[in-house]
Amino acid sequence: MRYTLPISLFLHLGILLAAIVVLPAPEEFRVAPQEALPVEIVNIEDVSKRMAMSREAPEKPVEKPAPKQREPEPKPQPRPAREKKQAQPEPKPAPEPEPEKAEPAPPDPADLKKLVEKVAEPEPKPEKTKKAEPEPKKAASRPAPKPRARPRAIRRMAALQKQRKRKKPDPKKKRRRENPIDEIAALLNKVDDTPKARPPEADMTGTPRRGPADMAGTDAALSADLVDALRQKVESCWNVPAGVRDAEGLRVRVRFQMSPEGLVTGGPEVLNSMAHPAFDAAARSAVRAVLACQPYDFLPPEKYEAWKDIILNFDPSRMLAVN
Amino acid sequence: MTHPQEAERATETGGARAAWKVVVLALAAWLLALSPAHAVLEVDITRGRVEPMPIAITSFLGASPKEQQYGADIAGVIAADLERSGLFRPLDPASFIERITDFNNPPRFGDWRIIKAQALVTGRVLAQGDGRLRAEFRLWDVFAQQQILGLQFVTSPRNWRRIGHMIADAIYKAVTGEDGYFDTRIVFIEESGPKDRRVKRLAVMDQDGFNLRRLTDGRTLVLTPRFSPNAQEITYISYAGGKPRVYLYNIETGQREIVGSFPNMSFAPRFSPDGQRIIMSLQEGGGSNIYEMDLRSRQLRRLTEGPAIDTAPSYSPDGRWIVFESDREGSQQLYVMPAGGGQARRISFGQGRYSTPVWSPRGDYIAFTKMHKGRFAIGVIRPDGSGERILTSGYHNEGPTWAPNGRVLMFFRESRGPNGGPHLYTVDLTGYNERRVPAPGFASDPAWSPLLK
Numbered sequence: 001m002r003y004t005l006p007i008s009l010f011l012h013l014g015i016l017l018a019a020i021v022v023l024p025a026p027e028e029f030r031v032a033p034q035e036a037l038p039v040e041i042v043n044i045e046d047v048s049k050r051m052a053m054s055r056e057a058p059e060k061p062v063e064k065p066a067p068k069q070r071e072p073e074p075k076p077q078p079r080p081a082r083e084k085k086q087a088q089p090e091p092k093p094a095p096e097p098e099p100e101k102a103e104p105a106p107p108d109p110a111d112l113k114k115l116v117e118k119v120a121e122p123e124p125k126p127e128k129t130k131k132a133e134p135e136p137k138k139a140a141s142r143p144a145p146k147p148r149a150r151p152r153a154i155r156r157m158a159a160l161q162k163q164r165k166r167k168k169p170d171p172k173k174k175r176r177r178e179n180p181i182d183e184i185a186a187l188l189n190k191v192d193d194t195p196k197a198r199p200p201e202a203d204m205t206g207t208p209r210r211g212p213a214d215m216a217g218t219d220a221a222l223s224a225d226l227v228d229a230l231r232q233k234v235e236s237c238w239n240v241p242a243g244v245r246d247a248e249g250l251r252v253r254v255r256f257q258m259s260p261e262g263l264v265t266g267g268p269e270v271l272n273s274m275a276h277p278a279f280d281a282a283a284r285s286a287v288r289a290v291l292a293c294q295p296y297d298f299l300p301p302e303k304y305e306a307w308k309d310i311i312l313n314f315d316p317s318r319m320l321a322v323n
Numbered sequence: 324m325t326h327p328q329e330a331e332r333a334t335e336t337g338g339a340r341a342a343w344k345v346v347v348l349a350l351a352a353w354l355l356a357l358s359p360a361h362a363v364l365e366v367d368i369t370r371g372r373v374e375p376m377p378i379a380i381t382s383f384l385g386a387s388p389k390e391q392q393y394g395a396d397i398a399g400v401i402a403a404d405l406e407r408s409g410l411f412r413p414l415d416p417a418s419f420i421e422r423i424t425d426f427n428n429p430p431r432f433g434d435w436r437i438i439k440a441q442a443l444v445t446g447r448v449l450a451q452g453d454g455r456l457r458a459e460f461r462l463w464d465v466f467a468q469q470q471i472l473g474l475q476f477v478t479s480p481r482n483w484r485r486i487g488h489m490i491a492d493a494i495y496k497a498v499t500g501e502d503g504y505f506d507t508r509i510v511f512i513e514e515s516g517p518k519d520r521r522v523k524r525l526a527v528m529d530q531d532g533f534n535l536r537r538l539t540d541g542r543t544l545v546l547t548p549r550f551s552p553n554a555q556e557i558t559y560i561s562y563a564g565g566k567p568r569v570y571l572y573n574i575e576t577g578q579r580e581i582v583g584s585f586p587n588m589s590f591a592p593r594f595s596p597d598g599q600r601i602i603m604s605l606q607e608g609g610g611s612n613i614y615e616m617d618l619r620s621r622q623l624r625r626l627t628e629g630p631a632i633d634t635a636p637s638y639s640p641d642g643r644w645i646v647f648e649s650d651r652e653g654s655q656q657l658y659v660m661p662a663g664g665g666q667a668r669r670i671s672f673g674q675g676r677y678s679t680p681v682w683s684p685r686g687d688y689i690a691f692t693k694m695h696k697g698r699f700a701i702g703v704i705r706p707d708g709s710g711e712r713i714l715t716s717g718y719h720n721e722g723p724t725w726a727p728n729g730r731v732l733m734f735f736r737e738s739r740g741p742n743g744g745p746h747l748y749t750v751d752l753t754g755y756n757e758r759r760v761p762a763p764g765f766a767s768d769p770a771w772s773p774l775l776k
Contacts, residue, residue, distance in 0.1 A: 007346065014350045231366050238371030239441070242410050242730070243500030255363070278500025284464060284471065288441060289371070291466035311365040318369045 229298055230307070238289035240316050244282040250274065252286040252314040260304050262296035271311070286314040375412040376441050376498060378405065381423050382416070383446035383458065393483055394448045397458060400487025401444065403531060404505040405494065407749075408731070409756030414440055426459070435465045442471070442498065446490070456480045460490050462497055472497045484533060485775070492774070504726035505530065508574070508772040509733065510548040510557050513537065514744060514765040521765075525559055527574055530726075530771070532761035538572065547591035550772045552640075552684075553598050557770065558582065560591045569603075583621065590634045592616070595662075596642045602626075604634040604647075613647055615662075626664040637689075638662065639682045644706070646670075646680040646689050657691060659706060670708035675700075679722055682706075684773075685729030688752070692721050692734075701734050703752065714754040724771045733760065735767040 244250060251274075257266030268290040270283045290312065299307050380402045383394030405411035421434035426447040435443050446460035459475035474493055476486045485506060492503025513526040525538040525545045539545050539561070548559040555574045560567050569582040569592055582592070585605060592601035599618055604611045613626045613636045627633045631651035638645055639662075646659050652669065655676040660667035671677045675695030682689050688703040693713070700716035701723050719737040726733070730752050735745045744765035750757040760766075 003343075010346065010350070014353070018353065227364070227366055231368060234366075234368050235370045236372065238368060239374050239376060240371040241376075241499040242373075247500065281496075281498060281500030284467070284498075285371075286368075288464065288466045289368075292441070306362065307364050309363045311363055313365065313367045314371075315367060315369050316371065 226299060226303075226307075230296065230310075233293050233296065233298070234289055234312060237293035238314065239285060241278070241281050241285050243278040244285060244316050247276060247278045247282070248317060250276050250278060250282050250316060252279070252283050253311060254283075254286050254290055254314065255309070255311045256290055257309050258296060258299075258307065260301050260308075262299055263294050264291060266309075282314065282316070286312070289314075375410055377412045377414055377439055378442045378444065378494075378498075379414045379419060379435055379438070379440035380405075380416075380444045381419065381446070383448045383460070384423065384426055385448045387450070390448045390450055393450075393456065393458075393480075394446065397448065397483060397487040397490070398444075398446070400484055400531070401491045401494070404488060404491035407531070407758060408495065409751055410495075410499055414438060426461070429468070429470075430463060432463075432465050432468045435463075440465050442494075444490075444494065450480075451477070454480070456483060456486070458483075458486045458490070462494055484529060488529070488531075501730060502728040502774070504728045504731060504771075504774070506775050507727060508555070508775065509747070509760070509769050510538075510550060510559075510574075510772070511735075511747065511762070511766045511769040512545060512548065513762070514767060515541075518741060518744070525572075526766075527557075528762060530760075535763060538574075547768055548770050549591060549593050550770045551594045551598050552596050552773055555772065555775065556598075558592050558594070558601065560588065569601075582618070583616070590636075593637055595638050596640050602636045602638065602645065604636065613645070624664075627660070627667065633658075635679050637680055637682045639706070640684050640686045644682075646682055646706070648678045648680060648691075657689065657704070670704060670706065671711070672708065673711055681723055681725060683725050683729040684727050687729065690723040690725060690732055692723065701732065701750070703732075712754065714750050714752070715748075715757055720748075722768055724769050726771050727773045733769045733771055735769060 251272065253271040254268045255271055256264050256268035259265045268287045270287065273279065273283075276282075296307075380398050382391070382398045385391035385394045402413040406413050418438050419434075420437060421431045423430060423445050426445060430443060430445065441464075443463040443465055444460055445463070446458060449457045449459075451457050455477050456479070457475060457477045460473065461470050462472040463469070464471050472493060474490070476489055478486060488506040491505040495501070495503035495505070507530045508527055509530055510525065510527045513524045514521045515524075516522045522541040523545055524541040525548055526535060527538060528535040544562040546560045546562075548557045550557050557572050557574065559570055559572065561570055562568075566584055566586055567588050568584045569588070570579055571582050572579045582601070585603070587606040588603060590604040590611070592603035594601055595615075600615055601618060602613065602615050604613050608630065610630045610632045611634050612628060613633050615624045615626055616622065617624075626636075626645070627647075627649075629651060631649050632655075633647055633649040633651070636645050636647040643662050644659055645662050646657055647667075648655050649658050649667070650656070651658075655678050656669055657671040657677045657680050658667040658669050670689075671691070673693070675693045677691050677693050679692045680689050681691070683703075687705065688710075689706055690701065690703050693700045693702055698716055699718065699720040700713045701720050702711060702713040704711040714732065715734075717736055718739055720734055721736075723732045723734045725731075726749075731749050732752070733747055733749045735747050737743060737745050745767035747760035747762055747766045747769050748757055749760055760769075
């Protein structure tokens with residue numbers, strides 16, 4: 001056959017072109033979670049001071065540790081001391097209610113800032129690993145973050161339990177809205193003390209499917225930090241209807257696209273459907289949540305490719321249903 | 324030059340060119356079909372807020388002042404119903420920015436978003452030529468900017484409140500996913516007069532306290548009205564003639580008949596879910612047992628036996644089980660047994676005495692009255708005995724009855740003191756949103772009707 005060489009060249013070029021077009025930018029490939037265990041050199045004073053604070057002042061309003069543009073909290077400090085407690089049972093991390101606190105928010109922010117600065121070196125994140133904890137059913141896919149998350153889980157649980165006893169409003173810092181689930185849980189405790197089938201703090205944070213827990217610091221893909229911020233934002237806007245809350249097995253998948261400014265441009269579109277009588281109400285509430293939460297301007301424009309197309313899985317079954 | 328050779332080459336070239344074209348086109352098509360792969364971020368949302376939904380309810384439009392008055396009144400009934408459920412927060416009409424003038428055009432959603440309404444109700448009332456009233460409404464989703472629901476109702480002008488209740492039910496269902504309970508009635512015992520000489524009358528009213536109607540005159544003692552689950556019929560006990568008789572009374576037709584005379588009746592009958600049987604307890608010796616009567620054949624069948632006091636039976640919504648209270652183990656506790664009789668299983672194990680069990684129309688809970696250390700409480704428990712929860716406690720709370728959607732309970736509570744008396748209260752299944760039912764005077768022993776047809 002003639003022209004074999006040109007044809008071959010042409011096809012090779014074609015494949016190359018296709019590769020250039022199809023294959024994503026190299027950064028997007030760096031999605032593999034780097035589960036590096038950060039080691040921080042810590043001043044023992046800071047550790048003892050912070051631990052003392054946390055034990056003495058558990059009732060101070062605590063802050064959600066998923067800041068939008070904030071340095072990591074001093075959390076990482078106690079970690080080295082607590083690494084020993086790895087042998088905690090699985091469910092421990094789970095019961096911790098929300099991504100909050102356990103971090104004592106001292107009455108004077110100046111103090112906090114001082115501490116925060118000291119810790120600014122260890123990179124962002126490890127906090128979030130905690131979020132990355134999977135619920136038991138997803139345990140298989142993410143075994144790595146657990147060990148690290150447990151120690152902080154314990155502290156959080158302890159502080160949280162103290163916090164539970166008193167309802168208090170979260171400080172409205174940085175557009176954080178107070179999480180009403182905690183209040184509801186505390187309020188619902190007026191009920192008599194027969195043990196509930198479900199522990200009151202049974203809501204586990206959902207796992208981001210993407211958005212790797214990037215411990216290594218400079219992350220090119222959407223960090224767990226920001227995924228968590230996104231989740232909390234949507235959770236704060238999602239008003240769960242009564243019939244939906246008590247529903248079993250009800251899930252709504254919503255897909256939408258966003259502009260670089262964080263405004264919804266495509267959708268939201270409900271991807272699934274169920275024959276459940278409350279499904280329509282649930283789907284509407286999910287769509288409403290996505291639209292009501294605009295603009296999502298805390299998402300970084302330089303990583304727009306990572307968050308311009310989003311699927312949210314609304315699953316109310318783990319909420320503090322009264323049933 | 325050789326023609327054949329040229330021709331050959333020409334053909335070959337022509338063929339090759341065609342082949343090239345195909346290759347190029349295929350490649351082009353392939354390239355076009357490609358698109359840069361981008362990752363879709365997927366996140367799980369497992370929590371949300373639980374808050375009353377802010378909803379804007381506008382007065383329904385009307386052409387004439389009379390229609391406009393109906394429009395305003397119907398909107399008022401809807402707003403009151405939704406607000407009382409505790410799941411909605413109707414916004415103050417004074418804060419509305421847009422004035423709806425055309426029922427058929429979509430509203431300016433931006434104006435409603437500003438006042439933070441998540442849903443909007445608009446409507447219209449028309450007095451038809453035949454004298455009937457037609458009301459139509461639309462429920463809008465302010466964020467999604469579309470209509471969720473649109474319905475119309477036609478009825479006689481006297482029933483205008485029912486239109487409001489039916490619309491409220493439709494809105495409730497569309498938003499929460501649960502059936503509503505607003506188009507229902509309550510039958511109860513109205514009490515008046517001094518505490519030692521109460522006059523008790525059978526009365527029925529709408530669940531919001533309006534349209535009160537007295538069914539007996541108070542000269543004879545009447546007790547424990549119960550609603551049939553599928554019709555607007557009630558049973559009650561009347562001591563006319565000195566003997567307790569069970570009456571069956573149709574609220575809509577006013578027809579009254581005697582089901583039977585039971586001299587040894589210790590507890591008023593309840594209907595089975597299919598309305599064909601009633602269940603009651605009759606005294607025997609020192610105790611009482613549960614009997615079932617078929618309404619058509621009027622045959623009695625005994626379901627429990629023994630010397631204990633078995634009383635206050637209630638059917639499950641599927642008609643297969645009965646819950647009742649019994650002191651066979653020493654103190655009043657709750658037991659569940661198959662509807663045809665058989666082995667009864669105890670389900671209550673807490674501290675105190677349990678009585679008046681009522682099975683929820685959803686089947687997932689049994690409500691009861693509990694007495695412990697002099698305090699009364701209304702609580703719920705699952706049919707298998709787990710998940711016991713107290714919803715409200717106080718001085719003399721008693722007699723729970725379920726709303727047809729299984730979400731709200733009504734009971735009565737005595738207020739103390741010489742001028743005290745019973746009042747009706749509702750409480751949500753979560754134990755919150757306890758409200759007093761506005762009834763004129765004292766009221767006790769409520770029974771909640773199914774949704775009116």
